[in-house]
Amino acid sequence: MTAAGDRIGRVVWFTGLSGSGKTTLCQQLKRSLEAFGSKVVVLDGDDCRKGFCSDLGFSHKDRMENVRRIAHVSALLQQQGFHVLVATISPTEEIRAVPRRIVSRLLEIFVDTPLHTCEMRDAKGLYAAARKGQMQGVSGVDAAYEAPLHAHLVCRTEHESTQSSVRKIVACLGL
Amino acid sequence: MTAAGDRIGRVVWFTGLSGSGKTTLCQQLKRSLEAFGSKVVVLDGDDCRKGFCSDLGFSHKDRMENVRRIAHVSALLQQQGFHVLVATISPTEEIRAVPRRIVSRLLEIFVDTPLHTCEMRDAKGLYAAARKGQMQGVSGVDAAYEAPLHAHLVCRTEHESTQSSVRKIVACLGL
Numbered sequence: 001m002t003a004a005g006d007r008i009g010r011v012v013w014f015t016g017l018s019g020s021g022k023t024t025l026c027q028q029l030k031r032s033l034e035a036f037g038s039k040v041v042v043l044d045g046d047d048c049r050k051g052f053c054s055d056l057g058f059s060h061k062d063r064m065e066n067v068r069r070i071a072h073v074s075a076l077l078q079q080q081g082f083h084v085l086v087a088t089i090s091p092t093e094e095i096r097a098v099p100r101r102i103v104s105r106l107l108e109i110f111v112d113t114p115l116h117t118c119e120m121r122d123a124k125g126l127y128a129a130a131r132k133g134q135m136q137g138v139s140g141v142d143a144a145y146e147a148p149l150h151a152h153l154v155c156r157t158e159h160e161s162t163q164s165s166v167r168k169i170v171a172c173l174g175l
Numbered sequence: 176m177t178a179a180g181d182r183i184g185r186v187v188w189f190t191g192l193s194g195s196g197k198t199t200l201c202q203q204l205k206r207s208l209e210a211f212g213s214k215v216v217v218l219d220g221d222d223c224r225k226g227f228c229s230d231l232g233f234s235h236k237d238r239m240e241n242v243r244r245i246a247h248v249s250a251l252l253q254q255q256g257f258h259v260l261v262a263t264i265s266p267t268e269e270i271r272a273v274p275r276r277i278v279s280r281l282l283e284i285f286v287d288t289p290l291h292t293c294e295m296r297d298a299k300g301l302y303a304a305a306r307k308g309q310m311q312g313v314s315g316v317d318a319a320y321e322a323p324l325h326a327h328l329v330c331r332t333e334h335e336s337t338q339s340s341v342r343k344i345v346a347c348l349g350l
Contacts, residue, residue, distance in 0.1 A: 039214050041255060051247035052227065055240070065230070072226030073248055080216060 009039075009078040010173055011103045015090045015148055016111030017140045018126050019118035021157040022087035025111060028166050029085055036175060038083050043070055045088030058137040063095055071099035078103065091139040092146045100150070107173060110151035115140045117158055184214075184253040185348055186278045190265045190323055191286030192315045193301050194293035196332040197262035200286060203341050204260055211350060213258050218245055220263030233312040238270055246274035253278065266314040267321045275325070282348060285326035290315045292333055 012029065014022040023044055030040045048070055049056070056062040067090055074084040090096050099106055118140065119127040130138035139145040153172050155165040187204065189197040198219055205215045223245055224231070231237040242265055249259040265271050274281055293315065294302040305313035314320040328347050330340040 041216075041252065041257070043251070047251055051251055052244040054247070069227040069244070072229070076218070076222055076226055077216065082216070 007081050008105065009081055009083040010105050010107060010175075011074045011078055011084045011086065011099070012107045012109060012169065012173070013090070013096075013099055013103075014085070014087045014109050014111055015096060015151070016113060017115060017118045017145055018089060018138070019121040019123060020111040020113035021155070021162070022111050024162055025109075025155060025157075025165055025169075026085040026087045028162050029169055032166050032170055033083055033175070038175070039081060040083045040085065041077050043074060043084060043086045043088075045070070045086075048088070058143075063091075064098060067095050067098045068102070071102040074099070075103050078105070089139050089145070091144060093149060096148060096150070107153070107169070108148060108151045109169065110148045110154045111157060112147070112154050113157045182256050183280065184256055184258040185280050185282060185350075186249045186253055186259045186261065186274070187282045187284060187344065187348070188249075188265070188271075188274055188278075189260070189262045189284050189286055190271060190326070191288060192290060192293045192320055193264060193313070194296040194298060195286040195288035196330070196337070197286050199337055200284075200330060200332075200340055200344075201260045201262045203337050204344055207341050207345055208258055208350070213350070214256060215258045215260065216252050218249060218259060218261045218263075220245070220261075223263070233318075238266075239273060242270050242273045243277070246277040249274070250278050253280070264314050264320070266319060268324060271323060271325070282328070282344070283323060283326045284344065285323045285329045286332060287322070287329050288332045 014025060016022050026042050026044065030042055033040045053066050053069055056066050067088065070086055070088060074086060077084050096108065122128055126135065126138055127141060129135035130141040137143045153168060189200060191197050201217050201219065205217055208215045228241045228244055231241050242263065245261055245263060249261060252259050271283065297303055301310065301313055302316060304310035305316040312318045328343060
């Protein structure tokens with residue numbers, strides 16, 4: 001379905017705990033890529049869950065279906081020449097294998113921020129709710145987050161600035 | 176979620192029988208809008224069904240879910256400043272009401288090509304299969320296609336050129 005003149009885009013898949021800084025990196029990377037003249041779409045996991053994935057919960061099956069849909073939307077957009085930046089926890093190797101099967105030229109980035117730092121940020125109040133037992137299935141608390149084995153790049157938001165992380169990613173994309 | 180500087184895009188929703196010319200109009204409209212410097216995404220119903228909607232069939236419930244997802248993806252993209260062109264049969268008023276609820280600034284376009292013309296084109300062999308009883312639920316044959324009551328524009332591909340239809344749509348968008 002690639003129209004003449006369109007070049008296939010790249011998909012950058014950010015994985016990491018809630019509060020690790022995925023969305024911040026996405027937004028900054030978007031601005032950098034747009035400065036190069038690229039067309040960029042951001043698929044934020046929270047927005048997807050409020051929208052085309054709003055029928056899904058947090059069971060293993062639903063998490064698999066959630067990333068399956070996001071990966072297919074990404075593939076469809078990259079075929080039309082867009083770069084797609086995805087920010088979603090995608091907590092296990094099995095889940096992260098889904099976009100690798102569906103998307104070509106995927107760059108997987110592990111936003112490696114320790115749990116205690118994410119928990120101190122807690123912008124969404126997720127961790128507080130989990131600690132009080134008001135919320136179940138929070139990755140890092142009562143649900144597993146497996147550190148990625150296949151990440152192309154690791155961003156340590158505690159030790160490097162957003163700008164420095166973005167520079168690394170742009171270099172890795174070879175754009 | 177609109178980033179600073181992004182303007183909300185328009186969603187153009189093409190409805191009509193299979194073979195009516197929705198995809199052709201989409202592709203030509205895309206080129207015209209891009210010539211104005213717009214960022215444009217095409218969501219073709221067939222591609223969506225092969226991708227993020229591949230778990231869905233053609234029951235009423237599944238058709239409703241299919242357009243719900245497409246509408247939410249459209250809304251997410253329009254929030255990022257993209258114009259989104261959707262080509263999907265969306266055969267009933269109830270189904271077409273779904274994107275109207277989800278998407279703001281929607282332009283609904285009825286691609287009004289008579290069944291016998293669509294059947295003569297039959298690029299996908301859909302009608303032949305339906306007539307032989309090898310395929311069920313084909314809109315216009317053994318499933319209803321209700322002519323839209325709320326279309327902003329009607330394109331009669333038998334009586335007007337693609338270029339002329341696209342000019343009408345662009346004028347209607349006021350871009």
